[in-house]
Amino acid sequence: MENKNILMQADHSRSRLMKEKAFLWIVVFFSVVTISPIILIIWRLIQKGIHQLSFSFLSKTTPDAFEAMTAVAAGERIPGGIVNGITGTLIMVALAAIIAIPTGLISGIYLYENPGKRLANLIRNVADILQGVPSIVLGLISYLWVVRYVTQGFSALAGSVALSIMMLPMIVRSTEETLKMIPITIKEAALALGVPYHKVILRVLIPTSFSGLSTGILLGISRIIGETAPLMLTALGSTAINWDITKPTSAIPLLVWEFYNNPYMVDMIWTSSLLLMIIVLSFNLMSKQIGTKRK
Amino acid sequence: MNSDKITRIVLLLVSVLILVIAAGMVFSLVDGAIPAFQKFGLKFIFSNNWDPTQGRENYGALPFIAGTLITSVLALLIAFPLSFSTSLFLGEYFKKTRIAKVVSTMVDLLAGIPSIVYGLWGFYTLRPIMIKFGIGDQGFGIFTASLILAIMIIPYATSLSNEIISMVPADLKEAAYSLGATRLEVIATVTVPAARSGIVAGYILAFGRAIGETMAVTMLIGNSNVIPKSIFDTGNSMASLIANQFGEADGLKLSALIAIGLILFILTGIINSIGKFIIKKMS
Numbered sequence: 001m002e003n004k005n006i007l008m009q010a011d012h013s014r015s016r017l018m019k020e021k022a023f024l025w026i027v028v029f030f031s032v033v034t035i036s037p038i039i040l041i042i043w044r045l046i047q048k049g050i051h052q053l054s055f056s057f058l059s060k061t062t063p064d065a066f067e068a069m070t071a072v073a074a075g076e077r078i079p080g081g082i083v084n085g086i087t088g089t090l091i092m093v094a095l096a097a098i099i100a101i102p103t104g105l106i107s108g109i110y111l112y113e114n115p116g117k118r119l120a121n122l123i124r125n126v127a128d129i130l131q132g133v134p135s136i137v138l139g140l141i142s143y144l145w146v147v148r149y150v151t152q153g154f155s156a157l158a159g160s161v162a163l164s165i166m167m168l169p170m171i172v173r174s175t176e177e178t179l180k181m182i183p184i185t186i187k188e189a190a191l192a193l194g195v196p197y198h199k200v201i202l203r204v205l206i207p208t209s210f211s212g213l214s215t216g217i218l219l220g221i222s223r224i225i226g227e228t229a230p231l232m233l234t235a236l237g238s239t240a241i242n243w244d245i246t247k248p249t250s251a252i253p254l255l256v257w258e259f260y261n262n263p264y265m266v267d268m269i270w271t272s273s274l275l276l277m278i279i280v281l282s283f284n285l286m287s288k289q290i291g292t293k294r295k
Numbered sequence: 296m297n298s299d300k301i302t303r304i305v306l307l308l309v310s311v312l313i314l315v316i317a318a319g320m321v322f323s324l325v326d327g328a329i330p331a332f333q334k335f336g337l338k339f340i341f342s343n344n345w346d347p348t349q350g351r352e353n354y355g356a357l358p359f360i361a362g363t364l365i366t367s368v369l370a371l372l373i374a375f376p377l378s379f380s381t382s383l384f385l386g387e388y389f390k391k392t393r394i395a396k397v398v399s400t401m402v403d404l405l406a407g408i409p410s411i412v413y414g415l416w417g418f419y420t421l422r423p424i425m426i427k428f429g430i431g432d433q434g435f436g437i438f439t440a441s442l443i444l445a446i447m448i449i450p451y452a453t454s455l456s457n458e459i460i461s462m463v464p465a466d467l468k469e470a471a472y473s474l475g476a477t478r479l480e481v482i483a484t485v486t487v488p489a490a491r492s493g494i495v496a497g498y499i500l501a502f503g504r505a506i507g508e509t510m511a512v513t514m515l516i517g518n519s520n521v522i523p524k525s526i527f528d529t530g531n532s533m534a535s536l537i538a539n540q541f542g543e544a545d546g547l548k549l550s551a552l553i554a555i556g557l558i559l560f561i562l563t564g565i566i567n568s569i570g571k572f573i574i575k576k577m578s
Contacts (some may be wrong), residue, residue: 019314020477026387030380034453035401037446041408041416067373102569110310123310125571132500132567133320133560134507136534140556144323165316172313197299226409228511229534234543253411253510260514273412282405288400 016032042277043271049266049274052267062239062255066263078268084241085272089248092156092235093225095245096163104168107174109201124176127169127236137232147234156242156249159235163224170223178209217290222283226252226276252276297351324560327553334547345520346539347548352443356558362530363559366437366512367505369526370444371498372451375447378452378501379494385453386460399457414514417443422515430527435517437526443511452501455574458492459493460486493572499570503563509534533559538539541560 010043055077063071063080071078083087107123114120142162151157160202182205190204230253236248259265331339331354342355381402389395421442422434431439465488471481487494517529518539531539533555544552 001455016480020479023479023482024388027380027383030377031384031398034377034381034449035398038401038405038408040420041412044416044420045412064488070347101490103312106306106309107419110306113306119307120310123313128571129564130317132503132507132563134509134534134563136507136509137320137324137556137560140327140537141320141323144327144553145319153515168316170562183465196302198302201302222407226411228409228411232538234351241368253409256415257510261420266419269415273415277412278408280409281404284404288403289502292474 104171
């Protein structure tokens with residue numbers, strides 16, 4: 001009787017340990033499954049995209065479908081490149097950053113300086129909601145505002161406005177969070193010395209939190225570089241290099257969208273995606289690098 | 296007026312800009328959607344007929360609302376075991392180890408991949424696999440779109456639950472261990488209940504992400520304007536409909552698309568507010 005009881009207990013704990021082990025293996029297995037797509041995607045991009053990467057890819061404009069077709073039929077490399085997309089992305093992202101960074105920094109500073117104020121809470125909540133708005137809706141908005149009334153046609157400016165609305169709340173929130181981490185005594189010391197308020201901001205708050213602020217900014221930029229949906233409704237695309245912000249302009253992600261199911265252009269699209277990925281990830285890693293250095 | 300006051304006013308005015316933008320967005324979306332709602336009334340939301348043919352134009356948003364919800368829920372169901380396991384991997388089993396750092400960096404990178412690259416990869420890698428298994432129409436469909444969506448929302452679901460799980464106080468867990476509980480029992484009876492609301496908030500926010508995703512879904516969902524009958528059917532989400540049909544839209548059709556944008560805006564706004572509310576209540 002006694003013996004049997006002990007045996008049963010041993011049995012019971014063995015099954016508990018088995019469950020324990022099985023669960024650990026499930027966790028490890030699913031975690032491996034979770035990270036496998038990133039490896040598969042990057043591997044595929046490199047495998048498919050590396051061949052077309054060349055100087056002309058970075059310096060010539062998109063070929064028309066016929067040129068690409070004859071080249072593919074002859075087994076040659078597709079002529080031309082995506083410089084119209086590269087310059088377009090450059091202009092639109094730069095313009096969006098110029099709009100969003102100062103506005104975002106100032107709003108972030110306002111939120112930090114006025115904690116608990118009702119207006120500040122409202123702004124913070126609205127920024128959070130804006131951050132969740134789907135990017136395609138931002139495209140619609142910029143279409144209704146800029147394409148319709150400002151440039152009266154698809155334009156790089158409209159694309160930039162959509163991207164800047166996307167970037168703004170990210171910068172506001174990251175600025176506030178960064179500022180919260182600097183010791184208040186630094187600011188108080190400056191104020192005690194009678195430094196004017198704007199100088200406290202420009203000479204004390206911003207410099208001491210500089211690396212944190214740049215982390216947020218770089219992350220924001222890396223988010224908008226790859227955006228396609230808002231640009232489809234605003235910048236439209238262009239086969240030529242365009243420096244005029246009131247005219248339709250291309251971008252690297254827009255080219256991918258335009259040609260992804262064209263069998264003659266697809267090699268070039270893999271390379272474009274590879275390039276896009278390299279740019280996005282380097283911004284991403286750069287922001288992480290600065291972030292870890294700070295600690 | 297002294298310079299400090301000017302600085303304060305500048306800070307205030309620039310900050311109010313966010314409110315102006317948000318109010319302007321609501322105004323423009325509502326204003327643009329009015330013609331569609333005037334013509335169809337509430338039937339716009341409940342009708343399942345989307346017919347842009349000139350003369351007998353009729354626009355109903357139900358197929359796209361259904362498409363959006365089905366793909367997002369399915370994506371959440373697929374993502375759950377993966378991201379939950381990963382957050383246990385990062386926040387519990389291998390907390391603060393080098394391997395956890397590598398895994399968490401890779402999960403973060405997943406969030407950095409542009410939607411269009413996911414779409415391209417899905418189109419040329421995932422779709423052939425679907426074709427092999429005879430799923431969907433030439434590999435397109437709700438299921439394929441949900442699969443790619445699941446991969447895309449994993450980082451959002453994982454990062455919050457991982458953070459919350461790793462914050463569960465050690466003495467709670469140690470108390471359970473001292474009573475002889477195994478690790479699994481501690482996770483099931485202590486860690487998860489303690490972290491529950493944070494985990495739920497993470498999945499709500501991930502759901503909000505999934506609803507608004509455009510490019511990858513557009514490239515894989517199959518673009519048919521009917522209510523999908525099964526998860527292997529083709530369909531359209533609200534975002535993918537706007538992406539597909541915006542180019543040739545004007546007049547009533549444009550208004551219908553803006554109305555769908557408005558619905559999308561409201562839906563994501565509500566979902567994100569719920570998620571944020573839960574997080575705020577926790578801290």
